[in-house]
Amino acid sequence: MEHAKHIIRAVLLLVVAVVVFVLVRHFLYPKSFGLHGYYRFDSVAEYASAAPVHGDRGSCAACHEEKAATLTRGKHASVSCEVCHAPLSTHVQEEARVAPMPVDRSMQLCATCHQKLVARPKGFPQVVLPDHAVEKGAQITNGVCQECHNAHNPSE
Amino acid sequence: MPTIQANNLPPHGDQETPLPVLNRRGFLKHGSRALGASLATLVLCDLADLMQFAQAAGLTPQSGESVLGGYDWTKHRYVYLIDLRKCIGCGACVRACAKENNVPRNYFRTWVERYEVSRTGEEVVDSTNGGMDGFAPHVSGNDVTKAFFFPKLCCHCTYTPCVQLCPVGASYRTLEGVVLVDEKRCIGCGYCVQACPYGSRFIHPVTHTASKCSLCYHRLTRGLTTACVQACPVKARMLGDTIKVGDEVAEIIATQSVRTLQPELLTDPNCFYLGLSKEAR
DSSP states (O other), X not given: OGXXXXXXXXXXXXXXXXXXXHHHHHHHSOTTBTSSXXXXXXXXXXXXXXXXXXXXXXXXXXXXXXXXXXXXXXXXTTSOHHHHSOOGGGTEETTEEOSOOOOOOOHHHHHHHHBOOTTSOTTSOOBOTTXXXXXXXXXXXXXXXXXXXXXXXXXX | OHHHHHHHSOGGGSTTOOOOOOOHHHHHHHHHHHHHHHHHHHHXXXXXXXXXXXXXXXXXXXXXXXXXXXXXXXXXXXXXXXXTTTOOOOOHHHHHHHHHHTOOXXXXXXXEEEEEEETTOOEEEEOGXXXXXXXXXXXXXXXXXXXXXXXXXXXXXXXXXXXXXXXXXOEEEOTTSOEEEOTTTXXXXXXXXXXXXXXXXXXXXXXXXXXXXXXXXXXXTTTXXXXXXXXXXXSOEEEXXXXXXXXXXXXXXXXXXXXXXXXXXXXXXXXXXXXXXXXXX
């Protein structure tokens, strides 16, 4: 046993080293770090817990069935309600109405899609604005496009 | 001998008053025992944790369902597809992204560029306010023979330069292939911002941490699609899931000629483009 002294010392040193390592790790590493990779797994849950601002495409139809039906019949069927209105959460939160839903009727918004641009795909309906409105004898006001076009179904 | 011992004791520590007295020796003795015991428990607990980590590393990834509220991240593998032939450059995606993720003004998690190319190969590229307000008619002065809009976002690369060099383990890639930034760990050194070949990261002006497209992770985990995909009126942007059977986007990627940005960098992006022209970078 006398000759095993140096081994015992080495083992003790090892134990001390492990203890120090684990202690240092405990205080330096955040909880859940390394669980699924070199990152804090709780961060994934933090991302997942954020509340969505926009709704689903179908969420508006839950209350505005008629408007949704008009929209799906026309050429704007592929346009999400929230593009011209606002994100769902400004209007509804936890299935309760919190504020009136705003709507952007400006020609500038219509122009983001329908202003004639060389870079747009050729088949896409485009006009030169505001010349188009002036040609039709309309006053350039907020909502000028809606004087002739129904935004929910432009061909109606 | 007993008298000497008694002399050494403090005056109020004699046999007749059995009040527990904590002298220096006693304090050190009991204190070190208590400290040792608590540290030992701590070490044992941590060791158990470490063993669990080691086990998890060797096994198939855990679902993480308990943390993510019923959403199983092993059952998804997201891919993104942008059809440049369809994009009308309306900027609805940029606006939706900014609102959904509270992106600060003049910073973009996704943005749209406009390319106008003349016959002689002259290029005019612009992206006023990231395309958020749409595009004004452009007079580039040369006869434009080819023009297109070019939406960009984080490519959610498989081999991510940004994650590789993060010195604090703040940048990471989830099991489904979403590259995220842990805001609480990020020290804002900006290495990742420089490393990203697609320019899709920025330092948030308020938090001073790296920020980027999260692929609307909070929406994905609720079964919703990303804000940009939902806002796109012409279905130029699509989100797919290669694990899902019969997925439309996965089918397009499998059967049509899709391209990724800067494939020579071997980052293996998961954002694919249809109709990508040679000028687009």
